[in-house]
Amino acid sequence: MSARPLQIRFVSSASRTHQLPESDREVAFVGRSNVGKSSLINALANQRQLARVSNTPGRTQLINLFEHVGGGTIVDLPGYGYAKVPGHVRKDWGAMIEGYLLEREELEMVFVLVDGPIGPTPLDQQMLDWLRDNEVPHTVVATKMDKVKSAKRRTRKSELAAGCMLETGDIVWVSSAKNVNIDQLRGLVLGHLSGTS
């Protein structure tokens, strides 16, 4: 495991897969809006403003690429299920995310973020079903662990895992706010980016 922050910097945004620059190895982060994706990417890099936290759709509608200094790319996919956008925009997002996940050959692992206190939502379950059906390698990360009271943690972990059709131990529980298991996730990300996992 690496205790050091991931050294990553923002490279570019794209609205279509074919606009993305080449990379050697890639990991992607996906999840519904407000799941804590920007906070998690910032925590992994130990930077406050790398990915934008809690903004209205803008940069979040795009595929954002971050270059890892030691090699490889971290991809921040647009959050799904943003309630305030019209249906056709949501459809375009879906097409863009699907296009990326199916076509990107460099993609080693998709980290699917699920809200720890409330997940998985039906949209998360749809995403997981779709990833399984299409055999896209993925790992579920449960966010905001600090918001689950310690007395309820065991039950919540089992519920969330069952909702994802996984075992409790398959899921990485993190808190960006309290820096819980961020190191463990960094280790996983680095393993995929370096090809050692």
Ligand code: GDP
């Ligand atoms: P995104 O839309 O998925 O990029 O989510 P954000 O990173 O913008 O986070 C959404 C909201 O959840 C913000 O108000 C964050 O401060 C909050 N949040 C994110 N991560 C955590 C966490 O680990 N613990 C707590 N308590 N709140 C968090």
